[in-house]
Amino acid sequence: MIQVKNLHKGFNEQEVLKGINYTFERGKTNLIIGQSGSGKSVFLKCMLGLFKPDEGTIEYDQKPYSTFSDEEQRELRTEMGMLFQGGALFDSMNVEENVMFPLKMFTKQRKSDMLKRVHEVLERVNLEGTGNKMPSEISGGMQKRVAIARAIVNKPKYLFCDEPNSGLDPQTATVIDNLIMDLTHENDITTVLITHDMNSVLEIGERIAFLKDGVLAWKGTKDEIFKTDDQAVTEFVYSSNLFQKVRVAQQKGI
Numbered sequence: 001m002i003q004v005k006n007l008h009k010g011f012n013e014q015e016v017l018k019g020i021n022y023t024f025e026r027g028k029t030n031l032i033i034g035q036s037g038s039g040k041s042v043f044l045k046c047m048l049g050l051f052k053p054d055e056g057t058i059e060y061d062q063k064p065y066s067t068f069s070d071e072e073q074r075e076l077r078t079e080m081g082m083l084f085q086g087g088a089l090f091d092s093m094n095v096e097e098n099v100m101f102p103l104k105m106f107t108k109q110r111k112s113d114m115l116k117r118v119h120e121v122l123e124r125v126n127l128e129g130t131g132n133k134m135p136s137e138i139s140g141g142m143q144k145r146v147a148i149a150r151a152i153v154n155k156p157k158y159l160f161c162d163e164p165n166s167g168l169d170p171q172t173a174t175v176i177d178n179l180i181m182d183l184t185h186e187n188d189i190t191t192v193l194i195t196h197d198m199n200s201v202l203e204i205g206e207r208i209a210f211l212k213d214g215v216l217a218w219k220g221t222k223d224e225i226f227k228t229d230d231q232a233v234t235e236f237v238y239s240s241n242l243f244q245k246v247r248v249a250q251q252k253g254i
């Protein structure tokens, strides 16, 4: 669980996050949605410890970041898995080496134990047998699954995903979404996921935070987002064709 209390963050004269209070639940896919420039990435980077809040606190499993010692901060970093846009695999490393990278960076395990874990996660994301392939030799969807395997290989407590679906066809995007949700449930991870994709909201929006101009303008679930009359959130989500179709179908009782 990550609890955010009165989070403010700005740059120069611009206040980007304007006092956000929100709890990202453990064992759930917690989505952040909102227009471009609403502050989603800045929010994520604050939780990753890449930006220092100007005001407010972020608590990781009820422990405020400001109380972490240097050693505890380092340990926290090892408990975070990250999945960025495009997957960001290392082109010069094969699949196995890519997935092993966090174990080499953050643990002192024996090579044989690392390899065992790498093969375990590759099997979990249905990529057994691809360890020796280079990223350029596999499809975009497979690359994304390698990136997921790398993000979870060190058994993170927190998983941060920034638009994990970008560049994928709708079918593959759904597979990736559901893989992230299943892994979240199986491993009781606090997953925070930024998305622009309304399909993802429908598929895996167990918890949704809607940001507007740096303010938490609405929060709820994928079921609630269809029922809300909140103008800001309806304007945003119904600009998507998919959502319009779903609402019309609901009104017709289909």
Ligand SMILES: Nc1ncnc2c1ncn2[C@@H]1O[C@H](COP(=O)(O)OP(=O)(O)OP(=O)(O)O)[C@@H](O)[C@H]1O
Pocket (backbone or CB within 6 Å): 011, 016, 034, 035, 036, 037, 038, 039, 040, 041, 042, 043
């Ligand atoms: N390092 C930085 N220095 C100065 N301003 C920044 C920095 N990072 C973000 N900003 C500003 O903060 C605001 C919010 O940016 P942010 O990237 O969080 O938006 P976003 O909601 O993630 O947008 P998008 O959906 O397009 O990725 C923008 O006005 C941006 O220019």
